[in-house]
């Protein structure tokens with residue numbers, strides 16, 4: 020759906036893990052107590068992460084030991100006797116690095132949800148060392164020759180299609196990461212990767228600091244003007260948790276800022292909150308990211324050249340579904356023009372209301388959400404606050420479980436006795452229709468200090484079965500603001516969509532039915548991975564879900580049919596805004612990574628790119644460069660933020676397979692979806708699997724219909 024849900028998505032499992040047996044590993048261990056992070060997981064279903072035993076001081080030695088163990092394993096694989104076989108090379112690689120995978124699962128959880136100054140010090144030290152470790156494996160020439168030998172012989176050896184795909188994947192990953200370079204180039208590449216890892220860490224720590232440190236305290240009724248009770252309660256709870264009982268806090272995070280901008284009648288405070296939020300990482304202080312960005316861009320451009328690509332964008336997209344930056348741009352530009360035209364209409368509607376009210380203003384960026392809400396009421400007779408009492412977090416969670424039962428045959432049941440890292444976290448066991456254990460689902464729904472903003476899914480352990488049956492462990496994470504103690508958490512319609520979105524990622528992981536962990540579940544290319552998750556959002560508005568699970572938190576009444584109708588009618592409302600704020604970020608991301616290795620002033624480039632695009636002045640990019648963590652906290656979404664739109668094209672097209680059939684619960688289409696999309700991980704090229712599901716290539720018409728834009732004539 021709208022990539023307006025800033026969900027990102029994390030994979031902690033490393034296909035290639037990494038490391039440098041650094042200094043100090045091995046020294047002085049005689050008296051040390053056993054490090055709980057290194058132990059095999061114990062407990063039910065093949066073991067669960069020992070989250071109750073994690074101590075920050077154990078991370079460094081555990082990562083060091085895990086890296087050392089994997090390097091030794093890799094050395095054994097590289098030195099095995101001739102000839103190199105699939106079993107002695109690739110299957111052995113899949114078996115290696117288990118200890119480090121386990122350590123990195125906990126490390127990833129602490130990085131994203133339990134962050135603290137002590138942990139940040141560990142991260143700053145370990146990020147470059149983990150990058151160097153990864154290069155050490157990629158640059159192991161004996162190992163690469165064996166992988167290449169298996170890959171080249173793949174059609175002569177009797178390999179399964181999945182084994183051939185795995186050979187292709189490992190070989191491609193090694194080549195793309197520089198396995199064929201000469202020694203000086205490899206050395207430089209590794210230097211670049213280590214430097215980048217350090218810069219990424221600093222970048223995201225700076226953003227987290229600006230989200231944590233800037234808090235606007237509201238002092239009384241005049242400051243609270245316009246805020247509905249749920250927003251006031253959340254602001255009171257936020258102040259309370261910061262030791263300011265009896266006041267109200269607007270935090271500098273999306274989940275706190277957006278409701279304030281939507282409802283506050285205090286235009287001066289809206290402007291203040293808006294400016295603080297869009298200035299994250301851009302405050303000309305110690306946490307400013309302005310100098311980090313040009314260095315990241317320069318290093319990425321240099322690395323792309325070293326690897327033989329025109330630009331970083333060309334390198335990143337080579338293995339994506341889009342394949343080239345040009346194809347990604349073509350899609351973005353096809354949607355950009357109608358989206359901007361829609362923004363003009365939206366602004367005109369808003370300005371008309373402001374004029375009618377005698378506000379005497381020209382709509383500015385900090386007015387958009389506020390007046391959009393008024394237009395929603397006027398045009399569609401829809402008030403978000405009318406819907407919210409029907410959207411209880413826990414009841415909707417039951418609704419997601421029900422959908423998973425209808426589409427995939429899954430059953431969820433609470434699982435007690437599994438260690439968690441925070442009392443907010445709950446665990447469910449997932450079984451299939453035949454009652455067989457499928458996996459575990461961890462749910463960490465609430466905002467708290469030290470947790471990054473947004474929502475995401477994480478695989479603690481991917482499914483596999485090449486040696487033995489290993490079931491998956493996945494988690495969903497969000498930042499829903501807690502209400503008053505003892506009262507149900509009520510969420511917005513957009514939050515409910517986010518909930519279903521992340522659950523779509525979880526179901527992608529849980530449905531996995533493959534042999535090798537590197538190909539399992541969500542380990543697919545970036546511009547395909549948002550397809551299953553965005554698709555699941557489409558089941559939230561189905562009458563089957565609303566009638567059963569959108570129940571008023573006090574009266575238990577169903578969401579009235581006519582209110583559901585108004586929600587449906589308003590579905591394309593504000594799509595100009597949502598599309599433009601997202602696409603502006605996606606286009607800037609692509610253009611900065613197509614700019615090559617010239618020196619870049621990020622502020623100027625952002626400004627010039629937006630000007631050339633004709634960016635409406637009433638909208639700011641969803642993520643400005645100084646806090647664009649998708650792009651600058653790792654390589655993962657760099658030149659890849661377009662992926663949400665690419666995936667949504669598939670999503671819209673795929674859902675029409677249901678509506679062209681028996682509807683959203685059409686069992687035949689659901690089975691094709693499981694067989695060709697959700698269960699196969701990365702064992703099949705996504706273009707082929709999509710065609711197998713849909714019976715044809717995807718088209719853009721469904722996307723345009725979904726967003727309420729004119730459908731272009733068929734070519």
Ligand SMILES: [Zn+2]
Pocket residue numbers: 026027028520521524549552
């Ligand atoms: Zn997602």
